[in-house]
Each structure stands twice: as structure tokens, then as C-alpha cells.
Amino acid sequence: GQNIDQPTEMTATEGAIVQINCTYQTSGFNGLFWYQQHAGEAPTFLSYNVLDGLEEKGRFSSFLSRSKGYSYLLLKELQMKDSASYLCAVSDGDYKLSFGAGTTVTVRA
Amino acid sequence: GAVVSQHPSWVICKSGTSVKIECRSLDFQATTMFWYRQFPKQSLMLMATSNEGSKATYEQGVEKDKFLINHASLTLSTLTVTSAHPEDSSFYICSASVGDTEAFFGQGTRLTVV
Numbered sequence: 110g111q112n113i114d115q116p117t118e119m120t121a122t123e124g125a126i127v128q129i130n131c132t133y134q135t136s137g138f139n140g141l142f143w144y145q146q147h148a149g150e151a152p153t154f155l156s157y158n159v160l161d162g163l164e165e166k167g168r169f170s171s172f173l174s175r176s177k178g179y180s181y182l183l184l185k186e187l188q189m190k191d192s193a194s195y196l197c198a199v200s201d202g203d204y205k206l207s208f209g210a211g212t213t214v215t216v217r218a
Numbered sequence: 219g220a221v222v223s224q225h226p227s228w229v230i231c232k233s234g235t236s237v238k239i240e241c242r243s244l245d246f247q248a249t250t251m252f253w254y255r256q257f258p259k260q261s262l263m264l265m266a267t268s269n270e271g272s273k274a275t276y277e278q279g280v281e282k283d284k285f286l287i288n289h290a291s292l293t294l295s296t297l298t299v300t301s302a303h304p305e306d307s308s309f310y311i312c313s314a315s316v317g318d319t320e321a322f323f324g325q326g327t328r329l330t331v332v
Contacts, residue, residue, distance in 0.1 A: 142321070151224075151311050151323040152262070196261060205252065206313075206321060208261040 111135045111207035115197050120215045121187055129182045129212045131197035139200040143171050143182045146194045146211065155182065155195075184214070192216045220246045222314050224324025231302055231331055239297045239327045241312030247292035248314035252321070253285075256309040268295040268312075302331040 112134040121127040133141070140159040144152035158164055158173035158180060170183040184191055197209040221244040231237050241251055249270045254262040266287055267275040274287035286298040299306055311326040 149309075149326075149328070151326040154320055154322070157320060198262075205264060205267065206262075207264070210261045 113209035115209040118213045131180045137201035142198040144196040220322045222322045222324045228328040236300045241295045251295040251314045254311045
């Protein structure tokens with residue numbers, strides 16, 4: 110089975126940095142995804158990591174350590190529109206994704 | 219990026235009736251699509267894998283006779299919720315993959331059974 114853990118909620122101030130951690134234990138591994146989901150909407154793709162290291166994409170960066178079963182999503186220069194749920198998902202091959210419960214990020218002025 | 223279109227965006231139906239949800243890949247061919255369900259404040263749960271030209275593969279605990287999946291072409295998969303009950307009210311989302319590195323999601327369908 111799959112076990113993917115991430116914090117339930119995080120709060121940060123506009124302009125600050127927030128790091129969302131994700132740990133996983135899965136039967137197979139074919140990459141780790143981060144998605145952003147606003148309430149009532151479908152998830153939108155943020156990042157994909159399959160090799161160890163940091164992937165930077167604008168204000169968002171994602172890190173992966175396969176040996177530790179660990180990833181984080183780093184959000185810099187937070188904006189109010191970044192308030193959303195952030196989902197960590199692991200692909201076990203065949204493109205099937207197992208999702209964590211999601212981390213609700215609230216950005217305060 | 220690739221576009222996956224899901225229809226309808228929301229639907230309200232009476233208990234006991236059936237509802238069909240369509241998922242289309244607009245600018246690419248998808249031999250495999252996935253159907254997820256999401257209850258309020260919970261994460262996405264994979265219901266089934268839809269394979270073009272063959273039977274869908276259902277996850278444990280998902281009733282295949284209740285959630286009928288048809289993947290008739292490389293660009294269309296449908297999910298039919300049969301004999302819907304209020305507990306089936308949820309957010310249903312489909313996805314399709316392009317290569318290994320990205321899964322694209324449809325807009326989702328909010329189903330309310332009254």
C-alpha cells in the first residue's frame with residue numbers, strides 16, 4: 110500500500126516563505142508530484158521530481174530525497190492567491206497517483 | 219500543456235437515477251485515463267483506471283457495477299454513477315497522462331444526489 114504524509118495546515122504572511130514537507134512509503138516509485146488545488150476546483154500541476162535534488166520553477170521549488178522518502182515544496186514571496194491546498198502525490202508506475210491528504214496554506218496580509 | 223475537458227461541471231440528480239460524466243483529452247490521445255473521487259476536506263482517492271478498448275481496473279472497495287466506466291476512444295472516457303444515492307455526492311475528477319512526467323486533470327464534476 111501507499112502511505113503519504115503531509116501537514117494538515119500552515120499559515121504564513123504575505124511575502125514570506127513556506128515549506129511544505131511530504132514523507133512517503135510506497136510499494137513502487139516513479140516520481141513525486143506537487144499539485145495546487147483551490148476549493149471546488151481540480152488540481153493544477155506544480156512540479157515533478159524523479160531524481161534527487163532541487164527543482165526550481167519561479168517562486169516554487171521542489172526537493173526530493175528518494176533514500177529518505179522525503180520531499181518538500183517551497184513557496185517563496187507568498188501572495189494572497191497562493192492560499193490553497195497543496196497535494197503531494199506519488200506515482201508508483203503506470204501513471205497511477207496516490208495522494209496525500211493535502212496541506213491547506215493560508216496566506217495572511 | 220495538454221487539456222483535459224470534463225463535463226458537466228456540476229449536476230444535481232434524484233436518488234435512484236443515473237448520471238454520466240464525460241472526460242475528453244482535447245489535444246492528445248490518452249490510452250489510459252484515471253477517475254478520482256474527492257470528499258470535502260479530503261484528498262483525491264483513485265477509483266479506477268480506464269483503458270481504451272478494454273475493461274476498467276477498479277481499486278479495492280469501488281463497486282464496478284455501480285460506477286460504470288467506458289473508454290470507447292482514445293480521447294473519451296465516461297463514468298456513469300448508477301442508481302445514485304446521497305452518499306455518492308462528491309467531487310469526481312478525471313485525469314490523463316502525457317508521458318511519464320505529468321498528469322492533467324479535468325475540471326471536476328460536483329455531483330449532488332438529493
